[in-house]
Amino acid sequence: MMSDTDEVKSSETMEFQAEVKQLLDIVINSLYTDREIFLRELISNAADALEKFRYLRLTEKDVRDSELPLEIKIEVDEKEKTITITDTGIGMSKEEIVENLGTIAHSGSRAFLRHLAETDKKDVNLIGQFGVGFYSAFMVAGRVRVLTRSYSPGRQGYVWVSDGTGNYSLSVREDLSRGTSILLELKEEAGEFASPDKIKNIIKKYSGFVPFPITVNGEKVNTVQAIWSLNKNEIKEEEYNEFYKYIANAFEEPMYRLHFSADAPLSINALLFVPENNFERYGFGKMEPGVNLYCRKVLIQQQAEGLLPEWLRFLKGVLDSEEIPLNISRETMQDSALMAKLRRVVTGRFLKFLAEQAKNDSDKYVKFWDTFGMFLKEGATSDFQHRKDIAPLLRFESSKSEPGKYTSLGEYVTRMKDEQKNIYFINGPNREIIEAGPYLEAFRIRDVEVIYTHEPIDDFVLSNLAEFEGKKLVSADQSELDLPEAKETVQDNEEKLDSLSLANLTTWLQQTLEGKVNEVRESHRLVDSPAVLINLDNYMTGTMQRVMQMVNNDSAGLARKALEINPKHKLIKGLAELRNKDEEFARLAAEQLYDNALIAAGLIADPRGMVDRMYRILERAVKI
Numbered sequence: 001m002m003s004d005t006d007e008v009k010s011s012e013t014m015e016f017q018a019e020v021k022q023l024l025d026i027v028i029n030s031l032y033t034d035r036e037i038f039l040r041e042l043i044s045n046a047a048d049a050l051e052k053f054r055y056l057r058l059t060e061k062d063v064r065d066s067e068l069p070l071e072i073k074i075e076v077d078e079k080e081k082t083i084t085i086t087d088t089g090i091g092m093s094k095e096e097i098v099e100n101l102g103t104i105a106h107s108g109s110r111a112f113l114r115h116l117a118e119t120d121k122k123d124v125n126l127i128g129q130f131g132v133g134f135y136s137a138f139m140v141a142g143r144v145r146v147l148t149r150s151y152s153p154g155r156q157g158y159v160w161v162s163d164g165t166g167n168y169s170l171s172v173r174e175d176l177s178r179g180t181s182i183l184l185e186l187k188e189e190a191g192e193f194a195s196p197d198k199i200k201n202i203i204k205k206y207s208g209f210v211p212f213p214i215t216v217n218g219e220k221v222n223t224v225q226a227i228w229s230l231n232k233n234e235i236k237e238e239e240y241n242e243f244y245k246y247i248a249n250a251f252e253e254p255m256y257r258l259h260f261s262a263d264a265p266l267s268i269n270a271l272l273f274v275p276e277n278n279f280e281r282y283g284f285g286k287m288e289p290g291v292n293l294y295c296r297k298v299l300i301q302q303q304a305e306g307l308l309p310e311w312l313r314f315l316k317g318v319l320d321s322e323e324i325p326l327n328i329s330r331e332t333m334q335d336s337a338l339m340a341k342l343r344r345v346v347t348g349r350f351l352k353f354l355a356e357q358a359k360n361d362s363d364k365y366v367k368f369w370d371t372f373g374m375f376l377k378e379g380a381t382s383d384f385q386h387r388k389d390i391a392p393l394l395r396f397e398s399s400k401s402e403p404g405k406y407t408s409l410g411e412y413v414t415r416m417k418d419e420q421k422n423i424y425f426i427n428g429p430n431r432e433i434i435e436a437g438p439y440l441e442a443f444r445i446r447d448v449e450v451i452y453t454h455e456p457i458d459d460f461v462l463s464n465l466a467e468f469e470g471k472k473l474v475s476a477d478q479s480e481l482d483l484p485e486a487k488e489t490v491q492d493n494e495e496k497l498d499s500l501s502l503a504n505l506t507t508w509l510q511q512t513l514e515g516k517v518n519e520v521r522e523s524h525r526l527v528d529s530p531a532v533l534i535n536l537d538n539y540m541t542g543t544m545q546r547v548m549q550m551v552n553n554d555s556a557g558l559a560r561k562a563l564e565i566n567p568k569h570k571l572i573k574g575l576a577e578l579r580n581k582d583e584e585f586a587r588l589a590a591e592q593l594y595d596n597a598l599i600a601a602g603l604i605a606d607p608r609g610m611v612d613r614m615y616r617i618l619e620r621a622v623k624i
């Protein structure tokens, strides 16, 4: 590097434009956090200058120092506390220097500066949003020196020097080669940056995929290529895996990989990975989003919040879009229309990818489902925009699937009978319990398939979806099932309680269970069980109420229920008789009947009253 004494003496002093002064004042006096981003800004400018040169050289034959390799060299002097960032890009002419490093060209900057001057919270990410990235150098440097020479052969080289207050000096310097060198004399309080290791780490963090070699004191730093911007057939399997391990901090290979680029409606290059494991499932706490946002290979935001819907937080990878402004702030990122578009395109593409995987290799998809299905369920309940596309990806057990095997809603629909109108589901902790319960009886004799859901969220998912391929999703504990006509059954030979006794019994039961059920009525769905609790609320399934019951710790919030009784069942017929002989004991039996129905519905019965009641019923039974 050249020292001060080499500089040509004829130096002009120039004033910064008023807005620049204002900006520099903020940069120098108010921004103390995230100062390391100055390096990202300067490297990004260097990479832009190199990119422009690479492009120019395609058409222009006459360029300065055409043999110079395209690269970024960084020298860190620990003793002198300086950092020099040199690129062999297009460089700047005198006019360009004055224009670029003395004014703020962007029109919106005035308003921005006013905003920045007024807010207490000075977000460093806002800098550069209006094309003022270079000035961030003054966050760490007391003096900045820019040595630059344009690619254009006729131009002289120049030295620009400023301490960031009021003005800068500009002088001619003949012995420069093409490109730009930016020399930072670090401020005392920014001395920590005079460390090659620190600088290397910052580069790895922000600029690891800049497509030009970056060296720090002669050592190459960015060895990992921006493979997402390459063609698929240029990339080897190991390279993909190596890249995945690098960005995901992973040891094993990814489960799925999706590499795609799109031009419309946005220009996007995306490389997404589904990891092998889901640590959230093991109770490691909620994952951070794992996709980094890039703009032309320059990192805009690591683990970008709001880039993808929250339920896709298990994805790792990179999303690169030219359309993203460099230095978009965290706030703008969440709600800009551009981000919303990006989110929609990438989410849609990923869901399409999953649908293909499910079709082409269903065994592997099942493995994915077992590991990451919880996120799709979360999406189906929280992401209104995509839930229709998530629905076909859901998997459940059903009365027609083998134990432990899954079916999709689509497959269910293909098995539906002509006269069947709805898709039915029932929740229970496992298959055995569901199949032993009363809710399945009506379906079993009609040979109608029922989806088994085992987790409380499943009922929220299906209730939220409300329908699939035009068929309503109906919980089997609901009042209106709208089932096809049942065929002749064995039970039809069983004698039914006469209608007068039945009417009397239901009235009596209604009184006895006052406050517990809204209605007692004859059941047309039961076959083997004496009674069942039916939901009169068409939205909340029993399981959803169980969740509410646990959260609220009482049964007050329970939805309206009907107790349906089976008039052919021995117990019901016996109860009708017992009521006339020993009403007190009949009341015990009725209450137990209700508690049993409650338990079969997965709801919590009060154990204190029940245990005592059971003993009294048993006492009576052993006497007989």
Ligand SMILES: Nc1ncnc2c1ncn2[C@@H]1O[C@H](COP(=O)(O)OP(=O)(O)OP(=O)(O)O)[C@@H](O)[C@H]1O
Pocket (backbone or CB within 6 Å): 041, 045, 046, 049, 087, 089, 090, 091, 092, 100, 101, 128, 129, 130, 131, 132, 133, 134, 135, 179, 180, 326, 327
């Ligand atoms: N290393 C460089 N080589 C050539 N020109 C440069 C270099 N650094 C900066 N410039 C010029 O100075 C201009 C201003 O840079 P600055 O970082 O302030 O804003 P920007 O790069 O336009 O915006 P942003 O930083 O938000 O991308 C650049 O547009 C570019 O023309």
